[in-house]
Amino acid sequence: MPELPEVETVRIQLFLRLKGKTIDSVKIHHDKSVRGDRRFATALKGLRIDDIDRVGKLLIFSFEGKNDLFLLVHLKMTGQLFLIDKSGSRQAAGGHETKHDSTLPNRHTRVEFDLKDGTKLCFNDQRIFGYLKLTDKKGLAAAKDRFGPEPHQGALDFDYFFSRLQKSGRNLKAMLLDQTFVAGLGNIYVDESLFRAGLAPTRAARSLTAAEAKRLLREAAKVLKEAIRHGGTTFQSFKDSTGKKGNYTGKLKVFARQGLPCPRCGHIILKSKVAGRGTHYCPQCQK
Numbered sequence: 001m002p003e004l005p006e007v008e009t010v011r012i013q014l015f016l017r018l019k020g021k022t023i024d025s026v027k028i029h030h031d032k033s034v035r036g037d038r039r040f041a042t043a044l045k046g047l048r049i050d051d052i053d054r055v056g057k058l059l060i061f062s063f064e065g066k067n068d069l070f071l072l073v074h075l076k077m078t079g080q081l082f083l084i085d086k087s088g089s090r091q092a093a094g095g096h097e098t099k100h101d102s103t104l105p106n107r108h109t110r111v112e113f114d115l116k117d118g119t120k121l122c123f124n125d126q127r128i129f130g131y132l133k134l135t136d137k138k139g140l141a142a143a144k145d146r147f148g149p150e151p152h153q154g155a156l157d158f159d160y161f162f163s164r165l166q167k168s169g170r171n172l173k174a175m176l177l178d179q180t181f182v183a184g185l186g187n188i189y190v191d192e193s194l195f196r197a198g199l200a201p202t203r204a205a206r207s208l209t210a211a212e213a214k215r216l217l218r219e220a221a222k223v224l225k226e227a228i229r230h231g232g233t234t235f236q237s238f239k240d241s242t243g244k245k246g247n248y249t250g251k252l253k254v255f256a257r258q259g260l261p262c263p264r265c266g267h268i269i270l271k272s273k274v275a276g277r278g279t280h281y282c283p284q285c286q287k
């Protein structure tokens with residue numbers, strides 16, 4: 001499943017290539033992939049893409065001269081976005097990783113955008129949990145309200161972070177996965193942040209000292225920034241037009257490294273279920 005750094009990578013790649021381009025037509029191949037207004041295709045026809053923003057893992061497209069219409073895209077489990085040029089070669093892609101590259105559009109293509117300049121944006125989604133949705137200003141504000149501040153974006157105030165931890169009856173893993181508290185840390189980056197901060201995932205959130213909470217916030221911000229710089233962990237392995245591959249996998253210190261030695265102390269890294277999720281940690285370094 002793509003996490004925030006992967007979605008941010010997709011956002012940047014698409015923004016660089018789609019800004020200023022006009023939607024010529026939209027084909028919906030699977031009704032379930034489009035939520036809300038059934039006039040989806042008609043509403044988007046002829047619009048020029050102005051910006052692609054993001055909150056949590058939700059992508060937000062806005063359009064020139066339209067301040068009350070937004071396109072929301074959520075990739076969920078298996079969603080992918082592919083941009084292909086006139087010759088059919090890929091310019092950018094991102095989202096869920098696939099082993100088999102096939103031509104596009106293909107049987108997993110749920111929505112297809114034809115742009116005036118001949119490029120095509122395909123929304124692929126094998127399991128159809130992802131969606132596209134048109135919304136207005138009010139709907140956008142409601143969508144944004146469901147996300148807390150992101151650790152790497154300066155808007156996250158330490159006093160807010162610490163006081164919420166102190167009031168919590170949950171453990172650190174559960175607390176950090178809660179997107180209404182802090183947005184952007186999924187299973188991979190919660191484990192990585194806790195390892196780097198030296199904190200056990202099962203630790204009661206309210207037991208943290210101010211110094212520990214500071215360290216945790218700092219490490220979470222660093223992990224997200226690093227992962228974004230590397231194009232994420234689960235980003236498609238084929239190269240984009242700039243020749244860059246998403247590869248944060250080699251930087252992971254505990255995630256999916258159970259049974260291997262801890263890079264800090266050499267103790268074997270363990271995996272167990274915490275807050276319902278497979279959790280990786282070093283029992284010696286994380287207190």
Ligand SMILES: [Zn+2]
Binds near residue numbers: 263265266
């Ligand atoms: Zn260790």
